[in-house]
Amino acid sequence: MRLKKKIALVTGAAGGIGRAAALCFAAEGAMVVVSDINAPGCIETLELLESTGGKGMFIQADVTHEDQILSLYKKIADEFGKLDIVVNIAGGDCEPAADVEDIDYERMSANLDVNLKSCIISCREAARVMKPQGFGKIVNMSSLVYRGSPNQFSYSAAKGGIYAFTRSLAMSLGRYGITVNALAPALVEVPAFVNALGPERWEMLRQDCAQRYPLGRVATPDDVARCALFLASDDASFITGQILEISGGARL
């Protein structure tokens, strides 16, 4: 058990990757605070986690609202008095496949709010807890599009911003025993994606990516969850400020 006695917060825990991470962390002995805007989905994650012998707690929060992030961290402090691991997974692309001329101010702002600003504020609150305790592991969710993507302008900017912020934070928090890293998956098969596209369009996308990725398939949520576990565990004790591409070799 790699996370015994650790308290871990996973945001976006109702979603495909967040749920996999929550289950994976609980299986390694952590007490996992699962959080999401989607209460029923997150309660389902908690039930799954508990049905397999894990320990968890649900706190609902919309990470685009600073007061809800503050309240999330306050509830954790009141309940546990410490926080070892934060995995900021909540997010998603609010403006997919737009031409540059069509960038919409509201959708662009939504992308920056839910992906980048939420991550910055959550990390600020994590630092406030972790600095005094002299220990912490922060894992942020970027995406392979941090390198740029021809029609995901604001999403790639947000995910690139997460990488820059992760590096800045790693430089600043290292001396306090806190590591800060980011994950950059290529396409991951999650129910939300498949449902949004519909089975036919999803299958076309999946096959197209599988042909282009050297490993010949798209990622599973577990592929990503295990990388989050690695970065949150002592196995990654001397790794900070890094972005881990979980891409099956895409874009080498």
Ligand SMILES: NC(=O)c1ccc[n+]([C@@H]2O[C@H](COP(=O)([O-])OP(=O)(O)OC[C@H]3O[C@@H](n4cnc5c(N)ncnc54)[C@H](O)[C@@H]3O)[C@@H](O)[C@H]2O)c1
């Ligand atoms: N699926 C992919 O191919 C892929 C690839 C690279 C990066 N990512 C990133 O991984 C993360 C998880 O995505 P996923 O693929 O599991 O999709 P998902 O839609 O299943 O999960 C996203 C979760 O975030 C939650 N969320 C959205 N807005 C929120 C808010 N304002 N406050 C709190 N929670 C909120 C949703 O309710 C959902 O449970 C996202 O940050 C996404 O950008 C996904």
